[in-house]
Amino acid sequence: MKLDERHLAQLAAVVQAGGVTEGAALIGMTQSALSRTLAMLEKRIGEPLFLKGRRPLQPTALGRALADHGQVVLATSRKASELLADFRHGRAGLVRVGGTPFFTDALVSTMIAEFQNSHPEVRVDQSYGYLPDLREALNADRIDLAISPIGILDEGSNLEFLELLPGRNVVACRATHPLLGKRRMKPKEMLDYSWIMPPPGSPLLADLRSLLISLGVTEIKSRYSGGSLLSAINYMKHTDALTILPHSAIFAFRNEKAITALPVEVPHPKRALGLFRRAEAPRAPAVDAFAAHIRVSFEKLHLLIARHEQAVIWRA
Numbered sequence: 001m002k003l004d005e006r007h008l009a010q011l012a013a014v015v016q017a018g019g020v021t022e023g024a025a026l027i028g029m030t031q032s033a034l035s036r037t038l039a040m041l042e043k044r045i046g047e048p049l050f051l052k053g054r055r056p057l058q059p060t061a062l063g064r065a066l067a068d069h070g071q072v073v074l075a076t077s078r079k080a081s082e083l084l085a086d087f088r089h090g091r092a093g094l095v096r097v098g099g100t101p102f103f104t105d106a107l108v109s110t111m112i113a114e115f116q117n118s119h120p121e122v123r124v125d126q127s128y129g130y131l132p133d134l135r136e137a138l139n140a141d142r143i144d145l146a147i148s149p150i151g152i153l154d155e156g157s158n159l160e161f162l163e164l165l166p167g168r169n170v171v172a173c174r175a176t177h178p179l180l181g182k183r184r185m186k187p188k189e190m191l192d193y194s195w196i197m198p199p200p201g202s203p204l205l206a207d208l209r210s211l212l213i214s215l216g217v218t219e220i221k222s223r224y225s226g227g228s229l230l231s232a233i234n235y236m237k238h239t240d241a242l243t244i245l246p247h248s249a250i251f252a253f254r255n256e257k258a259i260t261a262l263p264v265e266v267p268h269p270k271r272a273l274g275l276f277r278r279a280e281a282p283r284a285p286a287v288d289a290f291a292a293h294i295r296v297s298f299e300k301l302h303l304l305i306a307r308h309e310q311a312v313i314w315r316a
Helices: 005-017 020-027 030-047 061-088 101-118 133-138 188-194 203-214 229-237 247-252 285-312
Strands: 092-099 121-128 143-150 158-164 169-174 195-197 222-225 242-248 259-261 272-278
Touching: 005 020, 005 030, 005 061, 005 143, 005 242, 020 030, 020 195, 020 247, 030 133, 061 092, 061 169, 092 101, 092 285, 101 121, 101 143, 101 229, 101 242, 101 247, 101 285, 121 285, 133 195, 133 222, 143 285, 169 203, 169 229, 169 247, 195 203, 195 242, 222 272, 229 242, 242 247, 247 259, 247 285
Parallel strands: 092 121, 092 143, 195 222
Antiparallel strands: 143 272, 158 272, 169 242, 169 259
16 A cells, blocks of 8 residues: 555654644644545544544554654655755855965965855865866856956956955065065065966966066076965975965965065056856856855955055065
8 A cells, every 4th residue: 555655744743743733833734634634544544543532642553653654754854845945045055166276275265164164064166277267167167156366358258257356466485585684675686586486377477477577587597386375385484485476375374474575566467356157157046155255255355455465565
């Protein structure tokens, strides 16, 4: 005999609540509809489900056994309803975010952790890439959001762009670098030191080349390349090497007091760190919640970073 799982769940609600009226309220049914279900179920089974004349209602042994199975159905239904509510409110789901390595490691990774502290059921898949790769990944629906330094989007772009932070790259060095002790440092004195080469294809490398052109040279001494943000910082801590970094990366490591910036203006085009996504992409509540968290987090950081920039970086 095949029993309707919904009827077992309704039986479980009555047994759990101790009455038809209370059980109906528990699962959002009318008392009359639930009474009809119980009567139909008893008729189909051919056995009573409750002891007659007992208040509150007391199930028979068979009624209790069937209610136990119905309780599993009821619990599963509740979990499914909770999951649906969490999804609709952005408390559950998947967020795929891509970003440039140094910004992601210095700032965004911490923001992801803070987001998941308040949204523990949201999974975040994070990947690395520079602007051309990120744009391709967005258009191919491999990621939902991208965080990258970017200029003005191409005309006719299908991407939505939200500026998070004005972009500024600086010449980074360790806090005890010899050039910081000079009263008037000449920019060409930077050429006396070894450089950490930024990743290929990155805006950092393009800005280093612009700096070299402004100094009238095309080559520099370089003994280290290909590292991550953390490896570049650790390398600088133990050498007099220089490199190009986003100022926000120096800000992120400010409490260590190990790296800082030289008083040199790095020539680079106006750009901003931005959050962008496909304009026509279907909206997922978890993605919207994560994007809102990133926006608010950078709004809080903006003023702090600007103050740090004035305190640490001298204008050329």
